[in-house]
Amino acid sequence: MTDLLRPRVLGRSPRRVDGPAKVTGTARYAGDQHVVDPAHLHLVQAEVARGVLTEVEVGAARALDGVLAVLTPDNAPRLASARDAELAALQSHDVAFRGQVVAAVVARTREIAREAAALVRVRIDPRPHDVHLSADRDDLYAPEKVNGGADTDTSRGDLGTGLAHSPFTLDQTYTTAWYNNNPMEPHTTTALWLDGDLVLYDSTQGVHTTRQATAKVLGLDPRRVHVISPHVGGGFGAKGTAHVHAIVAAMAARAVPGTPVKLALTRQQMFSLVGYRTPTVQRVRMGCDADGRLAAVALDAVSQTSRVKEFAEQTARPTRMMYAAPNRRTTHRLAALDVPVPSWMRAPGECPGMFGPEVAVDELAAACGVDPVEFRVRNEPDVDPETGKPFSSRNLVACLREGARRFGWEHRDPTPRAREEAGWLVGTGVAASTYPVSRTPGSVAAIRCTGPGRYLVRIGAADLGTGTWTSLAQVAADALGVDFGDVELRIGDTALPEASVAGGSSGITSWGSTVVAAAEALRERFGDDPAAGDEVRAGMPDNPAAGRYAMHAFGAQFAEVRVHVDTGEVRVARLLGVFAVGRVVNPRLARSQLVGGMTMGLSMALHEHSVVDERFGHVVNHDFAEYHIATNADVPRVEAHWVEEHDPHTNPMGTKGVGEIGIVGTAAAIANAAHHATGVRVRDLPITLDHFL
Amino acid sequence: MDGEIELRVDGRRRRLRVDTRTTLLDALRDGVGALAPKKGCDHGQCGACTVLLDGRRAITCLALAVAHDGAEVTTAEGLADGERLHPVQEAFLERDALQCGFCTPGQVCSAVGVLDELAAGHPSAVTADLTGPVEATDDEVRERMSGNLCRCGAYVGIVAAVRDGAR
Ligand code: FES
Ligand code: FES
Numbered sequence: 001m002t003d004l005l006r007p008r009v010l011g012r013s014p015r016r017v018d019g020p021a022k023v024t025g026t027a028r029y030a031g032d033q034h035v036v037d038p039a040h041l042h043l044v045q046a047e048v049a050r051g052v053l054t055e056v057e058v059g060a061a062r063a064l065d066g067v068l069a070v071l072t073p074d075n076a077p078r079l080a081s082a083r084d085a086e087l088a089a090l091q092s093h094d095v096a097f098r099g100q101v102v103a104a105v106v107a108r109t110r111e112i113a114r115e116a117a118a119l120v121r122v123r124i125d126p127r128p129h130d131v132h133l134s135a136d137r138d139d140l141y142a143p144e145k146v147n148g149g150a151d152t153d154t155s156r157g158d159l160g161t162g163l164a165h166s167p168f169t170l171d172q173t174y175t176t177a178w179y180n181n182n183p184m185e186p187h188t189t190t191a192l193w194l195d196g197d198l199v200l201y202d203s204t205q206g207v208h209t210t211r212q213a214t215a216k217v218l219g220l221d222p223r224r225v226h227v228i229s230p231h232v233g234g235g236f237g238a239k240g241t242a243h244v245h246a247i248v249a250a251m252a253a254r255a256v257p258g259t260p261v262k263l264a265l266t267r268q269q270m271f272s273l274v275g276y277r278t279p280t281v282q283r284v285r286m287g288c289d290a291d292g293r294l295a296a297v298a299l300d301a302v303s304q305t306s307r308v309k310e311f312a313e314q315t316a317r318p319t320r321m322m323y324a325a326p327n328r329r330t331t332h333r334l335a336a337l338d339v340p341v342p343s344w345m346r347a348p349g350e351c352p353g354m355f356g357p358e359v360a361v362d363e364l365a366a367a368c369g370v371d372p373v374e375f376r377v378r379n380e381p382d383v384d385p386e387t388g389k390p391f392s393s394r395n396l397v398a399c400l401r402e403g404a405r406r407f408g409w410e411h412r413d414p415t416p417r418a419r420e421e422a423g424w425l426v427g428t429g430v431a432a433s434t435y436p437v438s439r440t441p442g443s444v445a446a447i448r449c450t451g452p453g454r455y456l457v458r459i460g461a462a463d464l465g466t467g468t469w470t471s472l473a474q475v476a477a478d479a480l481g482v483d484f485g486d487v488e489l490r491i492g493d494t495a496l497p498e499a500s501v502a503g504g505s506s507g508i509t510s511w512g513s514t515v516v517a518a519a520e521a522l523r524e525r526f527g528d529d530p531a532a533g534d535e536v537r538a539g540m541p542d543n544p545a546a547g548r549y550a551m552h553a554f555g556a557q558f559a560e561v562r563v564h565v566d567t568g569e570v571r572v573a574r575l576l577g578v579f580a581v582g583r584v585v586n587p588r589l590a591r592s593q594l595v596g597g598m599t600m601g602l603s604m605a606l607h608e609h610s611v612v613d614e615r616f617g618h619v620v621n622h623d624f625a626e627y628h629i630a631t632n633a634d635v636p637r638v639e640a641h642w643v644e645e646h647d648p649h650t651n652p653m654g655t656k657g658v659g660e661i662g663i664v665g666t667a668a669a670i671a672n673a674a675h676h677a678t679g680v681r682v683r684d685l686p687i688t689l690d691h692f693l
Numbered sequence: 694m695d696g697e698i699e700l701r702v703d704g705r706r707r708r709l710r711v712d713t714r715t716t717l718l719d720a721l722r723d724g725v726g727a728l729a730p731k732k733g734c735d736h737g738q739c740g741a742c743t744v745l746l747d748g749r750r751a752i753t754c755l756a757l758a759v760a761h762d763g764a765e766v767t768t769a770e771g772l773a774d775g776e777r778l779h780p781v782q783e784a785f786l787e788r789d790a791l792q793c794g795f796c797t798p799g800q801v802c803s804a805v806g807v808l809d810e811l812a813a814g815h816p817s818a819v820t821a822d823l824t825g826p827v828e829a830t831d832d833e834v835r836e837r838m839s840g841n842l843c844r845c846g847a848y849v850g851i852v853a854a855v856r857d858g859a860r
Binding site (some may be wrong): 015016023183233463631637638 | 719770774785799839847848
């Protein structure tokens with residue numbers, strides 16, 4: 001590993017570069033891009049969970065004044081590739097889940113499109129469906145790999161023996177709910193064909209990944225697909241892979257030559273068309289000695305996937321590297337159901353997968369009478385317990401200690417239900433967080449000198465609120481040895497050099513490493529004082545340390561929870577997180593990411609739950625009135641801090657990523673605090689008042 | 694059926710024809726080209742479409758355009774004076790009370806409305822004393838800003854920014 005970039009601009013807190021445009025509402029999101037006289041597209045969805053389309057009657061819709069086209073499986077053009085069943089819009093008469101797109105209407109105005117969509121009569125011959133997730137199903141199967149390419153099952157030592165020889169054991173099942181990402185900006189695509197080229201103004205976490213996916217499905221040369229996405233109204237994974245609406249928008253625009261077509265999904269449609277976090281069932285087994293030293297750890301995770309496209313949540317992944325124990329085992333099993341296709345949602349794997357085990361640790365620590373902070377410290381591994389690789393840096397203990405100090409943990413009486421204040425039972429809890437450092441290959445950056453000491457940096461990266469417009473420019477400034485103001489960054493467009501998707505907290509690691517490599521190439525080629533017009537391109541270099549070290553960020557989260565004695569109402573009074581995330585590029589923005597993640601974790605703990613009506617196979621609470629996300633009044637003091645961490649192995653910036661770790665462990669800390677407050681152990685999310693009555 | 698209305702948006706007078714089903718939000722965005730208000734839900738559940746309507750905060754996705762002929766609308770864009778930001782906008786930047794920014798124009802308009810309501814002494818569900826002036830405490834701000842959802846979880850910064858704006 002070369003030396004880390006010398007921080008001059010890194011570590012400072014310039015305000016968001018895109019901030020003025022965002023506070024005045026002049027930042028242009030996908031739906032705000034100017035196109036001339038657009039038509040509007042509205043989707044029609046299947047209202048049964050499984051069946052065969054027998055008729056799509058479009059006469060009444062077509063007859064409506066202002067309707068330009070109606071697409072159905074009977075008349076939609078054949079796609080070049082229907083291999084990805086999620087994207088194979090209108091290619092088949094089979095209905096694989098409730099909410100599947102079965103028709104699409106293009107009209108002169110939004111109102112007409114919507115009215116016409118309501119006039120499309122869809123007849124479906126229903127078939128028996130099954131949307132019931134349970135760990136007791138006899139048709140669970142082991143996927144080949146789980147999301148991110150990790151092994152499905154792992155095992156070390158002998159779990160049975162480890163448990164049998166442990167004086168304290170735990171065998172409990174925990175569940176997390178079905179969650180919908182619900183970024184505030186609904187997925188929006190404006191599609192336009194220009195001389196055989198397709199232009200998409202799209203809300204996406206990766207312009208190039210959207211280009212690749214749509215080009216493949218539509219049978220186009222990727223160079224003829226142009227994706228533009230300078231600002232994205234949140235994604236949280238839901239805009240990380242292409243979804244069907246972008247394909248339908250492109251098809252619809254082809255049906256009305258010369259007219260741009262605008263499609264914005266409704267909030268309700270987002271519950272079936274853009275991915276979601278699968279519910280999980282987690283059987284945790286642990287065994288430890290009287291000092292709380294673990295001899296055995298196991299997690300068997302069950303989640304769902306759709307019958308037409310597999311997504312295997314890597315729920316057990318964090319269990320593989322969190323705590324030392326000679327005997328260990330993890331498994332993943334899937335139930336293939338007649339449900340919409342699950343996908344990424346903020347910290348897939350780690351977020352749900354740190355709920356069960358981190359509550360289990362709390363239970364086992366209590367059973368053997370060891371403080372839960374201390375219990376975790378005692379089980380700190382020297383090396384990655386499964387691979388035997390050293391950690392590039394691991395500061396979980398520092399986070400736990402620093403968090404305990406800031407939170408005031410030392411005066412805590414561990415007795416449950418011991419503190420009552422004015423009708424509220426008060427408790428505190430802790431849980432650990434972790435998230436891997438990932439790096440996605442495929443990025444290229446171009447740097448051009450535009451004048452003395454001034455540079456234009458171009459890379460098709462994305463900013464979904466993560467701060468890329470600012471933080472990547474900071475990286476570039478230090479890589480080029482100039483001031484922040486001397487760098488002009490361009491991102492969010494396929495006209496720029498290729499960039500990897502904003503996912504897995506890999507943005508700064510991947511794009512930043514690429515920008516640093518380009519800056520080095522510029523210096524090599526043109527010396528320290530390039531002339532205006534000098535330009536280089538460079539791809540993301542390999543990281544030789546990648547295979548040698550286990551690279552992860554860590555954190556510790558502390559929660560104070562109040563449960564009302566009479567009503568069972570649960571409130572979080574305080575959240576405090578301390579994280580070890582390598583070097584922090586921009587403290588102002590990083591804090592927002594961490595606090596935002598913790599806030600979403602609070603929301604997951606107490607409020608969010610997509611409720612499925614198994615008779616009909618759909619999420620019944622499919623809007624913000626009933627799918628509750630935390631509101632301002634639900635969120636009290638939330639503090640995020642970090643410990644100094646020097647990691648020379650992750651990337652030239654020494655960063656680890658901050659977008660996802662904040663949501664990992666929050667729900668467990670809150671559940672543990674709720675137990676401390678009430679003596680009631682909640683093992684199923686969300687933590688609602690009925691648990692306490 | 695169409696109707697003709699006149700709106701004053703961010704100080705500029707606009708006449709436009711609208712479908713009687715068109716919401717004020719769609720009329721602003723599609724008809725006037727005022728793109729600061731956003732559509733997060735179209736059902737009055739998120740606050741992203743908040744503007745100041747005749748001086749008071751209002752969600753425009755639940756208002757029909759034809760019912761607001763002659764209305765005066767201020768969007769987040771109109772709160773700023775060209776490059777000069779409104780103090781609340783300035784506070785949002787300083788506190789980094791935003792991430793993706795999609796809820797932000799609505800938050801900012803709502804915040805300006807909240808500060809006016811506080812100054813006018815309007816009580817909220819958490820106001821203890823209904824007779825005296827109301828203070829911009831954290832609890833008051835949280836309560837009053839809860840019609841504006843933020844999926845990025847910028848609430849802590851938003852509360853701080855609104856309180857800064859009260860000074
Ligand atoms: S778009 Fe109007 S409240 Fe959500
Ligand atoms: S800043 Fe993204 S929803 Fe509020």
